[in-house]
Amino acid sequence: MTPYKSEPPLGGSRAHIKSMFPSLVRSEQRVAQLCLDSPETVARMSVADLVARTGTSPATIVRACKNMGFDGFQHLRQVLLRDLGAAARDGLHDGEMGATGEPGSSEHLVTGIFSRAAHDIRGSLGSLDFAAFDAAVKAIRTGGRLVVVANGASLFPAQSLALRFLASGVGCEAPSDIVSQHITAKLLSERDVCIAISDSGMNSFTIGSARIAAERKATVIGVTSYAKSELADLATHTLVAGAEFHSWNDQLPIGNIVQMLVLTALHAAVTADSLDVERARSAVFEEVLHMVENPE
Structure with a gap:
């Protein structure tokens, strides 16, 4: 089996973490889920902050980072910060890539599906x-x-x-x-x-x-x-x-x-x-x- 790389390309951290998520134990998944839900929060945290937020331990944080393919927590933070900066530069915030038309309309449904798919496809190569x-x-x-x-x-x-x-x-x-x-x-x-x-x-x-x-x-x-x-x-x-x-x-x-x-x-x-x-x-x-x- 070929070794799995641990450095997602620019904009690929979310897809990378998602691809590893099912293989993590429950406590590690809490760490991964916070990275997916609030990457900007995790990027500003210390290990102690993340321990308190996820109800885990320093050892669990380190183990979660390793099992997600990162060298450690600092490596994870660096990748999250890198991708947050790239998203801000390219204007890829959720509010800027949303659907058009009135909520509930066909236009809103169709454009919403296409815009979200286009965004996620760009990030899918991260894994x-x-x-x-x-x-x-x-x-x-x-x-x-x-x-x-x-x-x-x-x-x-x-x-x-x-x-x-x-x-x-x-x-x-x-x-x-x-x-x-x-x-x-x-x-x-x-x-x-x-x-x-x-x-x-x-x-x-x-x-x-x-x-x-x-x-x-x-x-x-x-x-x-x-x-x-x-x-x-x-x-x-x-x-x-x-x-x-x-x-x-x-x-x-x-x-x-x-x-x-x-x-x-x-x-x-x-x-x-x-x-x-x-x-x-x-x-x-x-x-x-x-x-x-x-x-x-």
Whole structure:
């Protein structure tokens, strides 16, 4: 498994903390939650202040910071201050990026969803390890068989990725049922690659296929929202993004937007600067055009 980096990029502290949140114990989660709810408050606090505010201990504060991927409390404060300054500079306060129109109107609803999504997408890369991304790209480019497994809400992004690869001339399988996923994973070898997609990183069916692929010595690329999850633990390379979306409007499948963007970027990086890919795309275009012009 590739090591997880501890320095979120500019503006990425919230997404980074969100991606680590489920792996923290309850007392550590109180520290993390305060960082998410009131980063400006935590940035001005001392360890003693944070202990009093969260009802924890100095040791818990240090442990929480370490488990969130920071060197310690001062490192956490520095990152929070950095991102607060960047937000103030760029005018990204909640009040400045809100919905338009009268509350209760369709305009208010739609613009509110889009403005919040746009803001959160910008921050979602705070948890993505680009070294792991590059390693995943190399593994797919140099590997043999390519299989994508996913279930539930992650199934559509998986199917879309497989179609993109096929349309680019890259052989890719994406079985849609659990039995086929497990059988396909069982037939992989150490030259092959399995991309396992699970938003929570805990889907037992997807984990089962990924574990079988890992046992077969295949390279497992895990795509998830959480850096410390079962999928992240067993993956060779883990791509983490999207945890920020779980803090609002859970009835909307907005988290899949980040999955789609990460997978689209993965496909683009794998197929970049390839003459074979360009020839395949041309052939696919001609076939689709023929289908459209000559419907049966």
